[in-house]
Amino acid sequence: MAFYIGNNLSGVPHACSLNTNITKFAKFGNMSNLHVKKTDRIASGFDVAYLSAANKTHQWSIADDIASTPGSPRLHYPMDLNGQSTRTPDNISLEYDKKIEEIKNLLQSKREEEPIDRLMFVDAIQRLGVNHNFEEMIETILRNYYESTSANICGFHTLHDVSLFFCLMRQHGYDISSNVFNKFKGDDGRFRGELQRDTRGLMELYEASQLRFEGEYTLDEAESFSSQNLNKYLADMDCSSRRLVTNKLQHPYRKSIGRLTTRYDFRGKNQWGKTLQELAAMDLRMRKSEYQKELFQVSEWWKALRIAENLSLARNQPLKWYTWSMAILIDDITLSEQRIELTKFITFIYLLDDIFDVYGSPEELVILAEAVSKWDYAAVETLPDYMKLCYKSLLDTTNEIGYKIYEKYGYNPIDSLKTTWASLCNAFLEEAKWFASGNLPNATKYLENGKVSSGVYVVMVHLFFLFGLGGTCGSAIHLNDTSKLMSSVATILRLWDDLGSAKDEHQDGKDGSYIECYMKEHTSLSLEQAQQHAIDLISSEWKLLNKECFSLNHVSTSSLKKAALNTAKIVPLMYSYDENQRLPILEEYVKFMLFD
Numbered sequence: 159m160a161f162y163i164g165n166n167l168s169g170v171p172h173a174c175s176l177n178t179n180i181t182k183f184a185k186f187g188n189m190s191n192l193h194v195k196k197t198d199r200i201a202s203g204f205d206v207a208y209l210s211a212a213n214k215t216h217q218w219s220i221a222d223d224i225a226s227t228p229g230s231p232r233l234h235y236p237m238d239l240n241g242q243s244t245r246t247p248d249n250i251s252l253e254y255d256k257k258i259e260e261i262k263n264l265l266q267s268k269r270e271e272e273p274i275d276r277l278m279f280v281d282a283i284q285r286l287g288v289n290h291n292f293e294e295m296i297e298t299i300l301r302n303y304y305e306s307t308s309a310n311i312c313g314f315h316t317l318h319d320v321s322l323f324f325c326l327m328r329q330h331g332y333d334i335s336s337n338v339f340n341k342f343k344g345d346d347g348r349f350r351g352e353l354q355r356d357t358r359g360l361m362e363l364y365e366a367s368q369l370r371f372e373g374e375y376t377l378d379e380a381e382s383f384s385s386q387n388l389n390k391y392l393a394d395m396d397c398s399s400r401r402l403v404t405n406k407l408q409h410p411y412r413k414s415i416g417r418l419t420t421r422y423d424f425r426g427k428n429q430w431g432k433t434l435q436e437l438a439a440m441d442l443r444m445r446k447s448e449y450q451k452e453l454f455q456v457s458e459w460w461k462a463l464r465i466a467e468n469l470s471l472a473r474n475q476p477l478k479w480y481t482w483s484m485a486i487l488i489d490d491i492t493l494s495e496q497r498i499e500l501t502k503f504i505t506f507i508y509l510l511d512d513i514f515d516v517y518g519s520p521e522e523l524v525i526l527a528e529a530v531s532k533w534d535y536a537a538v539e540t541l542p543d544y545m546k547l548c549y550k551s552l553l554d555t556t557n558e559i560g561y562k563i564y565e566k567y568g569y570n571p572i573d574s575l576k577t578t579w580a581s582l583c584n585a586f587l588e589e590a591k592w593f594a595s596g597n598l599p600n601a602t603k604y605l606e607n608g609k610v611s612s613g614v615y616v617v618m619v620h621l622f623f624l625f626g627l628g629g630t631c632g633s634a635i636h637l638n639d640t641s642k643l644m645s646s647v648a649t650i651l652r653l654w655d656d657l658g659s660a661k662d663e664h665q666d667g668k669d670g671s672y673i674e675c676y677m678k679e680h681t682s683l684s685l686e687q688a689q690q691h692a693i694d695l696i697s698s699e700w701k702l703l704n705k706e707c708f709s710l711n712h713v714s715t716s717s718l719k720k721a722a723l724n725t726a727k728i729v730p731l732m733y734s735y736d737e738n739q740r741l742p743i744l745e746e747y748v749k750f751m752l753f754d
Contacts, residue, residue, distance in 0.1 A: 250440060257437045258291050264430050265295060273303060274319050277326055279430055284329075286438040287417045290490060297330065304332045317342055317359030321366040325411075328369045331711055336376045339363075349383045355391060357399065360384040361406045368412035371705040372698065413700070415485055415727050417442070417751070442751070445491055449484055449752055452494055456480045456501045465509065468547050472512040478732075479504045481748055485728040486617070489720045496624045499559050503620050506552050507582070507613040514586040517544060520594060527587045531580040552579065563623050571623040574637060578619045585610035593670040601675040605652060608672065612655065614648035618722065625717050635712045643710060643722050646703040650726045653692045653699075700726070 261283075268276040280296050283289045289296060304327055307314070314320045320338055327334040344350045353359060364384035370377035388403050395403065409416075417438075457476045460466075466474045483500040487493045514523055522542050529537035529549060538546050556579065560572035585607050592598050599607075609615075619637065622628060627635050656671035677688045703726060707719045736742055 250443060254437070254440045254444065257433070257440060261430070261433055261437060262292065262295060264433065265292070265299075273307075274314065274322070277303070277319075277322050280326060281322060282431065282434055285411060285416050286434055287488070288434070288437050288441050291437075291441075300326055300330050300332065304334075317353055317356055318362045321359065321362035324366045325362070325369060328366075328708065329412075331708060336370065336374045336380075339366075339376050339380060349379065353383075354387045357388065357391070357395070357403065360388050361403060364388065364406065365410055365412070368410045368700075369704055370701055371708070372701040374701075412704075412723075413727055415488065415724065415731060415747070417488075446752055448491055448494060452484075452498055452501075453477065453480050453752065455498055459498075459502065460505065463547075463551050465548055465551060468544055469509065469512065469517070471516050473508050475508070476501075476505070477748065478744075479508065481744065481751075482728070482732070484751065485731070485747075486621075486721050486724045488724060490717065493717075496621070499562075499624060500617065500620065502555050502559075503616060504613075506548075506555070507616055509548055510552075510583060510586065511613075513545065513548065514583075514590050518542075518590075520590065523587050523590055527580075527583040530576075530583045533576040533580070559620070559624070563626075567623075567626045567629060569629060571628060574619060574623070574628075578616050581610050582613060582616050589670070598670055598675050598678065601672055601679055604675040605649065605672055608652040608656070609645060609648035612648045612651040614651050614725065615644055617725065618644045618647065618718070621721050622718060625714075627714055627718065635714060639712070640710065640715070640718065643703070643706045643719070646699045646706060647722050647725050649699045650696055650703070651729060653696050654729045657689060657692055 265276065265279055265283075268279060276299060280299060283292055283296070303323070307323070314323050320341075324334055324336075324338055339349075342349055342353060361384070363380050367377045367381035367384065370381070385407060388407060392400055392403060453476075456479070460476045466472070480497075480501045482504050483497040487497050487500065513526065518526065522545070525540055525542075526545055526549070529541060530552070533553065535550065535553060538550055541549055556575050557572060560570050560575055564570040588607050589611055592604075598604065618640070622637055622640060628637055653672060656673055672692060673685070673688050676691060677683055677685070680688070683691075703722070707723060710719060731743055731747055732741070
């Protein structure tokens, strides 16, 4: 019901795959390749029984979230899971700065007559997650190319080169039409047959298709054409190429948290690829140091609240809660304060969800929802004892961040913050009533409420103000200006959640999900058809999200747009349950980013 989703992946790893866990993540990470058929659930990475089981569990591992013990010695900076020091060496900062200058020189040395080499370099910098060091330089390069080449894609003739140019321009907000791909179509309006074996071009065309807007039918066709032909000829490729293509199909840059999967893409390519890998390794070491400090602060805060002692059945997973924030705000290492504060609010989303799901009677849940709407410490006395500490802590934490924002930016957003918490609890309450009565609404009404109960609005509204947006000056962006952005992310999360909770035809009982509501309205549909409908909706929401990120071009919204995209990207990673209801891919990501 809240800011989490349940799904499972049981894909069959390829002999040359990057590793088993990443392969399991494949099809759900890329919705376009996910078509659910009874005969190929395993091959597609989709097993409904596992999904349903996973949705009912709180288990995930990393030593059961470091034994669910905040303040454990193994969480204390600067020790990793094995008790080994990960303290950054004294000289790494100097080495890091030196490597940055080396890459700047390499990038600058790419002559204007080598435009595609420069663009490939920029693309690699982004994929390895070190672009924050070169933002001004990258923007200058792209702006110059756009101003001089956008009319005729000057000098870019191959499918690969045009696709890469399109990707970079659209990622950075430049107005470029999908009509640039018409030159690769025949008289019948379809992509030409000789492109079917252009593996390099098809991979980049596939990436371009992930950036499409609603109504860009050329890019719809591009996705189908590229993915079908890459899969068609996969068996004919050597092991290295097969691994590269598989990774590209499973983890397109637009829809993946890149560092974990793209670390393989540039090994041994050329000198600048090697240099970038070295910088990325240094960058990750520095990030681990910072992330471990933040995780320690979060765990100490959680321990001090003592809520886990009062809600024994609630989740006690500070590492997982922090991982959400780390992934959502991964683009900027300087956002330490925002990551810590965001983790606190994600914690309360989980806690409130558990209260509405596990603890509360119908009468108690009504009282809690009313108390949150009142936002009054006096309302504590109306609550059952087990709710009191959580309620008071929610008010304390939210009021505190409101005051911090006031001190930093000159305005207090507490009215907006408490409104979004009240909306969340009212959405939880509405779902609790539906599920208790068994009288589910129509699919449209369910989804509208489900977007709120996803918790995304709470996350994005808090981030809006943590980023200093919403001031009173005339040039300020207003919270309502971001409503479409938030809605698309919330819809993606809600539908993923309900795909995970959908039961197959061999299971009894009702989950109360969008899938069930939709099937009640369309009685002739099979479960697989209803699931495919939800998958198609997710694909459509990605198009809307792409468009909104492109259209929301206020100078101050860059961080918020990145956070929205990362929230949508992290969904499959966070809830790729295995048959034991654990999260092996999340474990791999956490180890890679925090402990290895």
